Amino acid sequence: MKLTRQSLxxxxxxxxxxxxxxxxxxxxxxxxxxxxxxxxxxxAMLVPVALSLLLGRRANALVWVWAGATVLATAENFGVHAAESKALMPFSFHTLWFLFGAVGFAYTAAVVEGSSRKRLYAGAALLNLVGAGLLLVNHEMLEGYQYVVLALIQGVPMLLDVPLRRQHEAQAG
Known part of the structure; x- marks a missing residue:
């Protein structure tokens, strides 16, 4: 299998x-x-980050922004865990990931090509922003299902983008 941005x-x-x-x-x-x-x-994140490295010059800036941000956010989580900072844990392990998605998907919406892809990522950014806002008001608000919500509003948009990207590339090429 040839590694492409699509497979990444x-x-x-x-x-x-x-x-x-x-x-x-x-x-x-x-x-x-x-x-x-x-x-x-x-x-889990070693897989796409390592694949990004293997993609090398064929990767675009968007790939590198996501890879770098993922490494930094994960390192922040390790730091808070190692410091046993009970005061930062609700933000670090919960709110941060919604903010991460809000910013990351807003950036993605701004730079991807194709109106359907832009709408997909803008919607994901908005949903992540709402989640972050809810957790800033009360960090226990989404307790018990927040990671299922995150899987739906962060992982699934990328999976939905696979056919959208293919469709956009077919129309452009």
Missing amino acids: LLWWGLTVTGAYLLTEYFGRTLEEGHAAILWTWTG
């Missing part, structure tokens, strides 16, 4: 969706699941 997008969507669903599972089944969740995310 599929890997991002699959790993993000899967990692959020595993996060929800670990959060429900493990009493102290932070370490397991952090290592799950590290392993």
Whole structure:
């Protein structure tokens, strides 16, 4: 299989969706699941980040922004976990990921080609912003299902973009 930006997008969507669903599972089944969740995310995100590196010059700036931001946000989570900062944990492990999605998808909407792709990512950005706002008001508001919501509003848009991107490229080429 030749590595393309199309296949990379599929890997991002699959790993993000899967990692959020595993996060929800670990959060429900493990009493102290932070370490397991952090290592799950590290392993899951190594796949698209490593594939981005393999794509090399064929990757666009958008790929590198997402890869870099993902590494930084994950490192922030490890730092908060290592420091055992109970005051920062609600923001770091919950609100940050909605803000991350809001900013990332807004940027994506601005730079992707194709009106349907732009609408998809703008909608995802808005949903992530609403989620961040809800958690800023009350960090327990989405408790019990927030990672399922994140899988739906972060992972699924990338999966939906796979056929949209293919359609856009077929129309353009």
